[in-house]
Amino acid sequence: MSSKGVTVLVQVSEKPLPDALVRELAAIGISVAPAENRGRTAAGACGFLVAGESDAARLSAGLAEWDRPGLLLVYGDRVANTAAEVLAAQYPGWEVVRLYRFAGGERALVGGDPNSPWTRILCRQLAEHDVIAMVCGMREAEEVIRQLPRYLAWKERFYLRLGESCDRRGVRLQTVARALGMDSRVGQGWLDPQQNDRAALRRWLVRQCRFVMSKTNVRRVALWGPTSLWQQMPPGWLADKEVRLYIPRDEQIPNGESTAGERCATWQSALAEADLLVVASPDPDLMELPLSELIRQMRQPIVVDACACFPLPEAEALPMIYRTIGEKTNVWEWSGL
Template identity: 55%
Template sequence: MHPIPFVEKGKGVANLEVDGLLLTRDTDVKGWEEAVLILPKSPGLLLVYGEDIPYGWTESEIVCTASLGGWEVVRMAFFSEKVKVLIGGEPDGYWVRTLCRLLAHDERVSLVCKIREVDEVIRQLPRYLDWKERFYLELGEVCDREGVSLQTVARALGMDRRVGQEWLFPDRTDHAQLCRWIEREGRLATENANVQRIALWGPTALWNEMDTSWLKGKEVCLLSSEDEPIPNEIYKECSPCDQWQKALQNTDLLVIGRADAIISEMPLNELVHYMKQANVVDACACFPVQEACNLLKSYRAIGEKTNVWE
């Protein structure tokens, strides 16, 4: 639990100090249950923020805090890539209105709703995004069979505002379906080309769920990000790299499991320059298909009829 500082712009208030507590983790719940016994019966704010608070807990605390007299309970969470904010509480509550005003000064759109509704959005959003990704992965198989472009179909579907454009969900908890696609395409590439060195581009969690039998006998390099521990359980012959140039050097096959800023913005001619053979299995559609087919030796993306091995 933490004190709550706010800065309000344009209202003559340089530093708006709040008598209250900020809860951001599930471990804060126990601390609050202990603190509520000794808190003074004076008005304050209990701000419950983020995705790690147990479902329904905030609403249950209203009963406990009502006896404190004047305390206001607010549930708050960012969504839509942290540009919009959900605020759960009493619509006419002092701190609900204050938070909305401060967020507006920061050019953030807020939606005021019930406390339990914030919890429900937090619970359902990842479920929906995971379902949406699974739908498009299955659609990609259909597009492959029919010889049409998943990117084009997805872009057209996304023109309907109920659907939206983006469908890959990097924060998925289950990588199984994506891994099956990568395994299949990676195996085809290694069986039909002289592949000796493979670079895996993506998070450790993804490769941990993948069947690595198709990597046996190959030199494998994993581009691990700075904030990830060095993997040691993926594949015994896998060498972690912290520099993308080193990872791509003399590589025969690049497998992209997650698109970060580096690979998304990399010119294809630079990719070709570092690789020994420019064979790419891309689960994230990082490159324009036509350009990739023209510049790379082989390019395989989900739902794009670019598989030279068939």
């Protein structure tokens, strides 16, 4: 069943899993076999992985090929909030466990019967991989997963409004946010790039970009961030501009052609001769990039950054225009923007 801290599960979806998800599961000792290996002997598996929106509906065909019930692991936040509960009622005898890893990966929520075999095995396996697990009922776990993005969206809206207040008062959001986070009830960090609803952030980006373009001659724009966000931007927000798009590593690329602009394979090609860089994802590649190199790549070093990727003192000391939420740098003011 599970040996040396490794659990083998068969994926339900016929499509290959995203590389980031495969690595995420491997980090806690879960190996995924392709959907065609549905037989227990062929796959050496102990159950099925339900990790996508339509996986639960496709599960019945796979279960019919098994000689006895095993584990149905409902993983992550890409499945319906009631998926585990529905599967438990639909397939009696199979042990359904709801597993969710919180941001950072050091903690996990396990929803299931604490005395059942697979709940105990998964908790032990998480501990072997240095992940702290909280065990609760399946319905409680699903409620946590349902409410968490709502709370994070509310928190992001609060800090965006705080940023506007900081702008008006001439104080720095990063300093204020860090100080608020010293209270354990608040905590550090407030931008959540995994959110589906980024309406407030999109409004901020549109407002800042329109302001920049009204003050400077911008011809080429580089967008750094997930396609899903750029495709939700209002039509015509970059009308008459040459737009290049760079999708950070580990971002899932949607099917079909992008409507956000020309997709570039490297960040260098996206930034080449750009007048404006718009950042919507805290990508490590960008955060490790020296600002001097960014300036060298661009025709005009103008950056609108929703994620505060660069140190403000460094941005202020260089000949560039840099704008992030709640931070009007000296260079921004000096340039007349």
